[in-house]
Amino acid sequence: GQNIDQPTEMTATEGAIVQINCTYQTSGFNGLFWYQQHAGEAPTFLSYNVLDGLEEKGRFSSFLSRSKGYSYLLLKELQMKDSASYLCAVREGYGQNFVFGPGTRLSVLP
């Protein structure tokens, strides 16, 4: 079966750093994706990891450890506009079967 866990909610302060964790148990792992979703809007792509290690993209970085079934999204220099839900998604097999986690709602406070 598939199981993806993320914290439900997190709060951080503007300018700070926050780490959002994602753990997964799945068969046929073939990549992990992070998306950002503002309320009432479509998810937007942030990052993709298929190999172990850290992928950095500006203020956002994503880390993957396949042996531990673990990923995190790191957001630096938080801005108010970063208040959103962050979705972790695992791609299974060689197709396009995606399983999404429940999402983490991040609130950035002044």
Next chain:
Amino acid sequence: EAQVTQNPRYLITVTGKKLTVTCSQNMNHEYMSWYRQDPGLGLRQIYYSMNVEVTDKGDVPEGYKVSRKEKRNFPLILESPSPNQTSLYFCASSGEGKGFFGPGTRLTVL
């Protein structure tokens, strides 16, 4: 501009009245998917397609049909909608390690 479009954006209908939600992408992606998003349940994959005439079931396919006659289009068909299909629907396409979501279709079935 790279984009995924969906129509209609909002739809209120009645039980049993067949409807189609269209989806189109202009990025020449082979992979396309349909999701529904419900409070507390997150994003769940309905169907996906790896190429023209190749479709497969996701996690919640019951009550839905899809077709992929052309690479750019991936319509979602509800032959006999029921109230439990009231939801927010997203179409997505992916390629080169990135995923793109359409703006969403909010469907209400009375």
